[in-house]
Amino acid sequence: MSETTRGFPLSEFERRTAALQDGLARAGLGALLLTTEADVSYVTGFATRFWESPTRPWFLALPLAGEPVAVIPAIGAACMARSGVREIRTWPSPDLVDDGVGLLAQTLLEVVPAGGRIGLPMGPETHLRMPLADFERLRTAVAPLTFRDATAVVRRVREVKSAAEVAKIRAACRVADRAFVRLPEIAGPGVPLDVVFRGFQIACLDAGADRVAYLAGAAGPGGYADVISPATTEPLAPGDVLMLDTGVVRDGYFCDFDRNVAIGKPGDAVRRAHALLHAAVEAGLEALLPGMTAEALHRAMAGAIEARGGIAAPGRFGHGLGLQLTEWPSLMPGDGTVLREGMVLTLEPAVMLGPDRLMVAEENIVVQADGAELLSTRAPPELPVI
């Protein structure tokens, strides 16, 4: 699939729908109710940046058999129809008296057998994108139908990406790859960090991003501490190590990886940390096989750091990736998720350089039958210098 092919054939959505319906049946659920951008677009392909507005809720009801039913604000009907959904029910939202609850309740009562249970993602890494008071009204309106957690059903299907999905994540990775190549034009001694952030986002758009959904980064001498704060106006200084971590979106799918560069000649500790991170990713790439657990993959990376005398940072060393910047599972102790062919993951080891100094590396991969396949272009073993 070329990078310019947009969307998916309808068969992709039919496959997803069937897989979710199979999961519903196994879990004894009579339907699935979805409310978030990622979940709704997974089933329908519904693509819009309108989710940025918190005003209107959007609902998708997936019956145990048959096609999904979109219950959405009228303003989205044309966009939803583009995505091939045939059953679209709309109301003029915002409706200050009943913002879709009545229509959704009626739909659920229609598609769920009496006494049935409606699956709803309620578990880790999910949220309900509708007012809680409206959910309480919905609960009353659909009684005696009840709601049950369906996170496991959705997760099991969404975690494994089709070849077409992998192609889209690869395309997003290529966009960020091309932007990172231009980093020496964007960053350098004396350039304020916020100017770097702005320039890098422009480079991502130039390289083909539809939008730059996420950009974080940090810079400091001998590593950095806080990796989630916005850029300050502080100029980069010789001796700093700069890290940029980006999630660009192309055709609905994210990449999520970072790059470290030294501003001027790096110190020994930073060069050593970079080498440790490179070794840790290498260990992860070598160890990965379908059937191993998320925590075993974490251990492979942490072990590579420790075997070389480094200190692995606490926290997870990667996660799932796809329609969201971060998805299940977490590569960390305690996550026994069995890795399956088709899962797209970030490998994201971090090493401590001091009590509050660290460095983090990140690559994107897909789990293939014979091991890891890189989707991002591998960071070099030696820390690049700008």
Add this chain to the structure above:
Amino acid sequence: MSETTRGFPLSEFERRTAALQDGLARAGLGALLLTTEADVSYVTGFATRFWESPTRPWFLALPLAGEPVAVIPAIGAACMARSGVREIRTWPSPDLVDDGVGLLAQTLLEVVPAGGRIGLPMGPETHLRMPLADFERLRTAVAPLTFRDATAVVRRVREVKSAAEVAKIRAACRVADRAFVRLPEIAGPGVPLDVVFRGFQIACLDAGADRVAYLAGAAGPGGYADVISPATTEPLAPGDVLMLDTGVVRDGYFCDFDRNVAIGKPGDAVRRAHALLHAAVEAGLEALLPGMTAEALHRAMAGAIEARGGIAAPGRFGHGLGLQLTEWPSLMPGDGTVLREGMVLTLEPAVMLGPDRLMVAEENIVVQADGAELLSTRAPPELPVI
């Protein structure tokens, strides 16, 4: 306040906290629990793009008196401390057994008097950003404390912007203004719409946007239909009218306005529709005074269209604006919200050109004691031609 001054003085957050606490007391609530980016940043200034990751929940507990307590993943402690919050409690998230629920319950039990009620936004335009199953656990863990809807408390305070907030929204508007000036360089006959979208986002970043959170648009001969779909690769053609609607973010605050331009000589219907929209905005600007209702402001705009023989589109004609692209109230029939000095609104009339063709105009304003003050640069009365 210059456009380069970032953040707010601590006194701004003290004022917000005091206003919310006053609202809590009046509503008989013992604390406020906040979980979304806009609400948490409103009280604390906590600024990060990390909200893009759905993995971790973030909590802010505001007691009836005293300072807010942040209950957050450890990865955000340094960033939250930057914002001046002194009471920060963290846990290593993701925690697959207890992802902050225990710590949050303990905090709420500490700060809320026995038998008290915890306010939580549950109403229109809100959602709970945590797994629903975790909320059920929290409900059990804090019993006999109970949760009550606190949307009205939050809304009443957030709706009225301080002068410092207005300055930030004005700065965001100026960014988009500067980008729109460059539209003739970006769009033209034969340029595909997705290229226009990419170029416009770059122009916004060039003009000083921290990020381009929202961009929608449409193009068609004699108006457009679907205003929320992503850009296609369809080239602009002479006779099209192109609309771009953007929400850029600068220092945490949004603008939200659009521009229409004709690609080549516009037809009479489109020029007339543009004139109707201009007259409608003019009527809104002239009519607006503190004390009038949101629905009366809608009527002033719709009336101006109808008085000139046009057909006003159904739906709202504008909304609140600030930390979110869209906020309460809605300028529409049935919304009796009394407009107050300091509210920042979009004026967004739309006219029908056919059964499924419309045009929409949008400006951003702040309600001052003596009427509307424009924050966006007013669109010209004649439709510009590219």
